[in-house]
Amino acid sequence: MPPETLAFPAPAPPELGQPVEVAPGILWLRLALPFALNHVNIYLIEDGAGWAILDTGINDARSRAWWEAVLAGPLAARRPTRLICTHFHPDHVGLAGWLAERCGIELTMSRTEYLTTQLHRRWAEPPEIDAHRAFYADCGLDEATTLALLERDIGYRWLTTDLPPSYHRIADGDVLSIGGRRFEVLTGGGHAPELVMLLCRADKLFLAADQVLAKISPNVSVWPQEPASDPLGDFLHTLAELPMRVPDEVLVLPAHNLPFRGLHGRMRELSGHHDARCQAVAEVCAEPMLPAAIVPRLFPRKLDAHQTSFAFGETLAHVNYMLRRGWMVAEAGADGRRRVRAA
Template sequence: MLPDYPFAAPPAAGETFEVAPGIHWLRMPLPFALNHINLWLLEDDAGWTIVDTGFALDTVKECWQKILSRLATTAHGGRISRIIVTHFHPDHLGLAAWLQEQTGAPVHMTLGEYLTAHAVWHEVGGHGNQPMLRQFRAHGLDAERCTALERRSGGYNRGVPTLPTTYQRLFAGDELTIGEHRWRVRVGFGHSPEHAALYSPDLGVLISGDMLLPKISTNISVFAVTPMADSLADFLHSIDRYRELPPETLVLPSHGLPFHGIEQRVNALHAHHDERLLVLEEACVSPRSAAELLITLFPRDLDTHQTMFAMGEAIAHLNRLEHAGRLRRIEDQHGLIRFVSMRGTAGAPGTGGR
């Protein structure tokens, strides 16, 4: 089955559209080049479950207030029974605490996402702007772009102005009953520490969050707190497990349009990353830093926000090649990290994949 898109256009901001029995699609604006996020409302007995909350913008709050008022007039009533957050990124967690205060509903998250949100917000435990800048400098990013990134300090807190201080923990394999339907928690890695997706075998629907997107590739980064992480292998292993779902499963992603065709999309993502890995390996015939390779991976102008993600992604691909024994890491006396191809090197040690 080829990928297909059963819905031609998204709902307008502040509106909802039913994509499957009891599942309603919302779209909210984002202040980035990626200018939207999809959120979901699930009919839940005499109320509703919210999946993801949007970035903390006044316009998004206004949309939510409009929607909550409209829900109060429906047969299901306006009670919000729970707020599920797939992961800690600000477009997903941003208004969770505000919605919790507005509705009294508990927030449900995995432990890894909840604790990471607090670590990033408070910039502790190796998280925050300064550790990121030290990592990027070590990988060759120039002073001008580092200064621009330093000026963005506090960007996470702007998107998530307040954090939930209580939550209910989600575990991989949990089965939630929402309304008349079962939903299973599927945890994935690579994009964030413990990303929760939701699959309903009753409805044949996967709420994939950012783990499976229809057109763009999910950002896979290595963060300063885990500098040797093989995040790309973690991600690819995670999405491979979606192959076990029925081919007719309707995928509800956080960005782009709902689609059918999990197998084809997973294959396409593998092919995309294999091609990027090969391009990087060929570029490292002589030692190259992640910053020097940005133009190889992203042959276009990058704004400051995009540079942050691009550096994380470049390091993730270079780490994958190092773990696979295809590149060797070299660190000079100044702490600058470069990578060089192992092709043609006899006895090159490989650490293999996962």
């Protein structure tokens, strides 16, 4: 498929920690992340006398210091009114508990994302660690990669803060009135189970979080607590549905990289990418394979631990998607571990 053309109206991102206006009444704030993907975009939406905050960055000293500086500087005259978190990943929800308490504001989230955050915070507990270790071994991961994945699972607890004990639930089809503007709530699956997106139809603004990104294919991963889940099926379902709900001419305000126009074309590209990956998985799996053995064949370049965890989860997502549709079959090997091969 030929590459689709995207337009980037803001050619460069703002300086870290320095909000800039990216659309009327919308500030774009960028915070750093200590990963290969080294930043997250946060948006501040004009909300009457203050600002609604969309996402938070991870829980680390640097992000807290930036927030303190932003609250004391650019936001000093107009205090935060509410916090909306799009999904459970730590770069989005990491400082939710801290920020809600610090600013005395309510947290707004979808129910599944609120509960999934609580679930992943449990992953630092011994029963979860043991269950995950067994799952990774069954998939054929070596000891070093297993340790890296366990570190990732346990690390979630420290990259996030305790969520407020109550929250304002939003769901697909709801409408949020923010500063007199009408934002439709849409939810998407695959990258996260009930990821929140906000569409302001009148102003042609689409706050897409991680559902659609300009340069990266959003990670779609199977997690150990749902080993047979089909997040890729969920993701492709959302990609198929969004063009019918969101006009192509919106300015997409994503959580990573630059804002862009060309939403529908980008969704077609992402679908095409996953079709090609399924084809590649089928080619690799002519013979029965442990799921972990597929990863280096699909991702031949050297990956750090964080990238390996994404690559492994994504490979499983493709395998599960194909198993569900009968494009692959699973069989037990002599050691009792599950192998998969193309049907």
